[in-house]
Amino acid sequence: MSKNVIIGVLVVALAVAGFIGFQQNEDKTVYRTQLENTYQYNFQALLTTVKNIETNMSKAMISSSDSMSIELLSDVWRQSDLAQNYLSRLPLGHRVLKDTETFLNKLSNFSYAMAKINMNGKKLNDDQQADLERLKNSSTYLLQQLNTMNEQIQQGEVKFSSDDINQAREQLDEASDNLVTKGFTAVDKEMVDYPKLIYDGPFSDHIEDIKPKGLKGDKVTKEDGEEKVKEFMGDEIESIESSEKSEGVITTFMYNLNLKDKEENGYIEISENGGNVLKFMKNRLPDEQKISMEEAQKKADDYLKEIGYVDMVNTYHEKYSNTGVFNYAYSQDDVVVYADLIKIQIALDDGEVLGLEAQGFHMAHHNRKIEEAEITLEDAKENLSTRLEVTSERLALIPTEFETEVLCYEFKGTYKNEMYIIYVNAKTGKEQQILKIIEGDESVLTL
Amino acid sequence: MIIKNKKRYILFLTIMFVMIMFLTTFENAVFAQERVIYYGSDPDAVGKVQRNLKDWGYYDYNIDGHFGWRTEEAVKSFQRKHGLTPDGVCGSKTLEALGLSNLISSPAKKTTNRTQTAGGTRSEAYLLAQCINGEARGEPYEGQVAVAAVILNRVKNASFPNSISGVIYQPGAFDAVSDGQIYLEPRQSSIKAANDAMAGWDPSGGAIYYYNPVTSTNQWILSRPIINRIGKHVFCK
Numbered sequence: 050m051s052k053n054v055i056i057g058v059l060v061v062a063l064a065v066a067g068f069i070g071f072q073q074n075e076d077k078t079v080y081r082t083q084l085e086n087t088y089q090y091n092f093q094a095l096l097t098t099v100k101n102i103e104t105n106m107s108k109a110m111i112s113s114s115d116s117m118s119i120e121l122l123s124d125v126w127r128q129s130d131l132a133q134n135y136l137s138r139l140p141l142g143h144r145v146l147k148d149t150e151t152f153l154n155k156l157s158n159f160s161y162a163m164a165k166i167n168m169n170g171k172k173l174n175d176d177q178q179a180d181l182e183r184l185k186n187s188s189t190y191l192l193q194q195l196n197t198m199n200e201q202i203q204q205g206e207v208k209f210s211s212d213d214i215n216q217a218r219e220q221l222d223e224a225s226d227n228l229v230t231k232g233f234t235a236v237d238k239e240m241v242d243y244p245k246l247i248y249d250g251p252f253s254d255h256i257e258d259i260k261p262k263g264l265k266g267d268k269v270t271k272e273d274g275e276e277k278v279k280e281f282m283g284d285e286i287e288s289i290e291s292s293e294k295s296e297g298v299i300t301t302f303m304y305n306l307n308l309k310d311k312e313e314n315g316y317i318e319i320s321e322n323g324g325n326v327l328k329f330m331k332n333r334l335p336d337e338q339k340i341s342m343e344e345a346q347k348k349a350d351d352y353l354k355e356i357g358y359v360d361m362v363n364t365y366h367e368k369y370s371n372t373g374v375f376n377y378a379y380s381q382d383d384v385v386v387y388a389d390l391i392k393i394q395i396a397l398d399d400g401e402v403l404g405l406e407a408q409g410f411h412m413a414h415h416n417r418k419i420e421e422a423e424i425t426l427e428d429a430k431e432n433l434s435t436r437l438e439v440t441s442e443r444l445a446l447i448p449t450e451f452e453t454e455v456l457c458y459e460f461k462g463t464y465k466n467e468m469y470i471i472y473v474n475a476k477t478g479k480e481q482q483i484l485k486i487i488e489g490d491e492s493v494l495t496l
Numbered sequence: 497m498i499i500k501n502k503k504r505y506i507l508f509l510t511i512m513f514v515m516i517m518f519l520t521t522f523e524n525a526v527f528a529q530e531r532v533i534y535y536g537s538d539p540d541a542v543g544k545v546q547r548n549l550k551d552w553g554y555y556d557y558n559i560d561g562h563f564g565w566r567t568e569e570a571v572k573s574f575q576r577k578h579g580l581t582p583d584g585v586c587g588s589k590t591l592e593a594l595g596l597s598n599l600i601s602s603p604a605k606k607t608t609n610r611t612q613t614a615g616g617t618r619s620e621a622y623l624l625a626q627c628i629n630g631e632a633r634g635e636p637y638e639g640q641v642a643v644a645a646v647i648l649n650r651v652k653n654a655s656f657p658n659s660i661s662g663v664i665y666q667p668g669a670f671d672a673v674s675d676g677q678i679y680l681e682p683r684q685s686s687i688k689a690a691n692d693a694m695a696g697w698d699p700s701g702g703a704i705y706y707y708n709p710v711t712s713t714n715q716w717i718l719s720r721p722i723i724n725r726i727g728k729h730v731f732c733k
Contacts, residue, residue, distance in 0.1 A: 137657040140667035147655040154654040295724035297701020316638040332637035341539035341561030370688035
């Protein structure tokens with residue numbers, strides 16, 4: 050009797066387990082198919098965009114009219130941006146894809162810069178024409194490789210989502226058995242074989258090798274740096290816990306600090322060249338706000354003077370995690386130099402200075418000779434849209450995305466209750482940049 | 497015996513049910529909390545109230561962010577003028593009448609930090625915070641900022657996608673994304689670290705990769721030129 054009951058229970062349990070197992074397997078198949086479909090879509094979309102890129106690049110090479118070139122190059126710009134987007138969604142790992150991704154980003158950047166040249170009524174010079182041709186050849190090669198892969202995919206030889214996720218990862222890491230990976234590795238090698246591209250764009254090769262304009266002082270040692278830290282932080286530090294050399298964009302020394310009478314610690318960084326304090330931060334989370342941003346700004350103003358920075362103007366502040374961050378830009382002959390930027394973080398509970406970021410300032414700051422504006426303020430203003438109600442105006446030196454600086458008139462104004470800043474080139478009178486201020490509760494632009 | 501058990505079982509279920517109901521309604525109540533501005537409130541919010549009252553001629557003193565008796569009187573006279581109960585406290589109706597309805601629904605309570613930080617332009621910072629919370633929550637504070645900075649450096653680098661979400665969700669790029677830890681609610685320190693990185697602090701020295709030398713076996717990443725070490729992570733070019 051009791052034996053039968055046990056058997057009965059076991060049979061039912063087995064049936065239930067079997068049913069659940071079956072359902073789970075079904076689910077898994079559904080999910081995997083969905084995943085595979087997403088990957089396939091990204092691959093097919095990548096193929097289509099690269100096809101379009103290749104065609105339009107060919108056309109751009111033989112086009113003789115400016116308006117046609119602009120259209121074609123703008124399309125290459127848009128499509129290559131899309132292509133790198135699709136590419137980065139493929140589950141092949143960064144290492145396999147990075148050079149192809151770089152290629153597409155540079156292509157996007159390059160075609161935009163070339164379209165802009167045409168838009169300004171100029172023709173491409175011989176070098177630029179040659180670059181265009183090289184990039185066209187690279188995109189032809191990329192297209193061929195993608196086509197080969199596509200054949201393998203269509204014959205079912207290649208699947209992006211493998212049965213076993215770990216196995217798939219191993220395949221990627223070894224980059225050997227997986228045909229897709231193999232194909233892309235070959236593409237990658239070919240992609241880096243083009244010469245350096247020089248044009249005005251953020252991914253241009255000459256931008257990547259840029260050297261800091263500031264930080265010209267003598268080299269200091271780690272020990273010298275330690276003295277600097279003690280001098281800078283004064284009574285606040287209990288001891289220097291550890292230090293580390295950092296060889297990034299510039300060489301620096303990093304120090305971990307034990308702060309006096311505090312549980313939290315701090316961190317400070319000194320440049321090897323010149324021994325300047327580049328940044329520090331104290332690891333503390335204020336848990337409430339007791340002082341207003343106005344009061345906090347006064348503390349930041351005072352602190353900036355105390356550590357020896359003069360001729361700085363407050364440009365922007367924001368608030369998060371019960372702290373206020375105040376941005377200051379250097380001002381030379383009443384021109385605001387936006388590249389030379391310092392940020393100070395103030396705790397909104399007791400007004401303590403929690404952080405300083407002066408690396409941007411020290412990297413960019415140097416003796417500049419700011420040229421006189423060639424057009425007058427009135428002329429610049431005349432070119433502005435009449436729809437904008439101008440509330441303030443001044444001269445500013447703004448950094449471009451390709452590491453140069455342009456002298457502009459800065460107009461702040463409103464249109465339909467929204468705030469805009471328009472930069473008018475002080476040489477050409479053309480609009481250089483338009484910014485829209487998205488004013489959250491917690492950030493304010495102070496011009 | 498069986499009947500007794502059944503009774504107990506039902507009783508147990510009922511208690512559970514009631515508890516769950518209670519918990520869910522309680523949670524809703526906390527989330528739906530509206531902000532009220534009065535004595536002792538956030539000085540910036542008080543400052544905004546004072547500024548509007550001053551602009552409209554109800555208040556003639558300094559905008560100091562402190563809700564004192566003068567501010568209270570000004571609020572009361574404003575409320576009287578606008579047919580509201582003159583209680584001297586800025587509830588949702590008063591804030592709306594003051595043109596500050598954006599201040600109503602930000603419950604600055606510790607239980608609902610999500611709404612406080614996720615809104616509007618800060619949504620990217622929140623995603624960044626989620627990612628570093630999943631990737632580096634055991635790390636020293638500057639180590640968390642450094643991981644956030646690596647993500648931002650990638651956005652600017654030609655070899656990576658050109659947006660924060662693109663970089664974070666790139667397949668296989670971050671373990672915290674692959675294993676779902678990114679969906680944990682980020683700690684306050686991660687939120688501040690993400691914002692610090694977005695404000696420009698970069699302890700990584702411009703790195704675009706990092707790894708834990710104890711657990712990493714990837715030969716390629718181990719061969720990258722090292723910039724520095726923070727906590728358990730090595731940052732590299």
